Amino acid sequence: MDHMIPLSVPNFEGNEKKYANEAIDATWVSTGGAYITELEKKIASFLNVENVAACQSGTAAIHLGLREAGVLPGDAVIVPTLTFIAAVNPVKYQFAEPIFMDADDSLCMDPIKLREFCENECEFKDGKLFFNEHHVKAIVVVHVFGNMVDMEAIMDVAEKYNLKVIEDATEALGTKFTTGRYAGKFAGTIGDFGAYSFNGNKIITTGGGGALTAKNPRDVDHLRYISTQAKDDPHYYIHNEVGFNYRMTNLQAALGVAQMEELPEFIKRKQKNHEEYNRLFGGYELGYILPYREGTESNKWLYSFVIDRTKVKAPMREIITALEKRKVQTRAIWGLINEQKPYQGAYAYKIEKAKYYSERVLNIPCSTNITDDEIRYVVEQVKEVLERTI
């Protein structure tokens, strides 16, 4: 291979330059402009929801969701430990306490342990759930790598204990249920709030950016208001709440509108490439490609190769470095968040599968413009490297 095959890079095959130039020519580059509203409408129509607010990042979207959910200092929020840390940090921005939960085999939050924790470790009185002295107000679930959380089971627990659900769908734009109670529903549109991200490595990108939807469309209006400095009268500087500077810019939105035009095609390619990887790794003894949840159609954003640790002993670093030398960029899944320095004192409930998968999952190249030759090359190299290290 004469070039490095990257893990995940942006793809600007459409109208990105054209729309960005139009935004520049019109000098509408900041937090006002027609592309922002157009992007919001496009996302809402894609997701089949009434109201979407565009914002600066997925992290900002999660923070706004927690705020609107009424999470206050001293409250507790149940979060996954096997995920990107940006799903959890906003809990701290609200001076609330995270409670870390385990993963199931989809890498998403385990709803059985969640229920067990609420039943056995908490107290439910006057319609409120308490963990020690903390009022447990919300759950953040993450649709990991485009896989769908077991939302039926999560929503059952949430309803039983009056918990707000914030769906971190930053990796799962386009993932939807095909059967069951939520058939036809997209990731991010089932809980109380849904957050999306358009960072550089996500399925569509605006460089940096995000979006937020909510079960109650009026919540989205309020979030749009607080994301733009809570201006009640923009000319006379009247502000009736504490606001944020979390609004997306028109320049970002110009990219976003072009990317939304391509999203259906990007999803198709991700699905096709996943099938190809599956075929090439079929019957392989040293590992397998992680499947997506049954009863869903996933956007198949990122591909996880699960290494058989009874056979391959080499540490992840060694495998990743060897592949890097062979021009294949891969990444280990995240380290557990409850083991990271800022969270070591936090409560973590029976973490088992999250730990298991954190030692086994290797993410392999998945860009929408990867070629069939590159996929074949990646598979060959992964096999060779693993076979040398057993």
Ligand SMILES: *Cc1c(COP(=O)(O)O)cnc(C)c1O
């Ligand atoms: C990317 C990502 C985020 C954060 O999104 P940004 O737009 O980068 O702020 C949050 N959670 C998860 C799981 C992510 O992958």
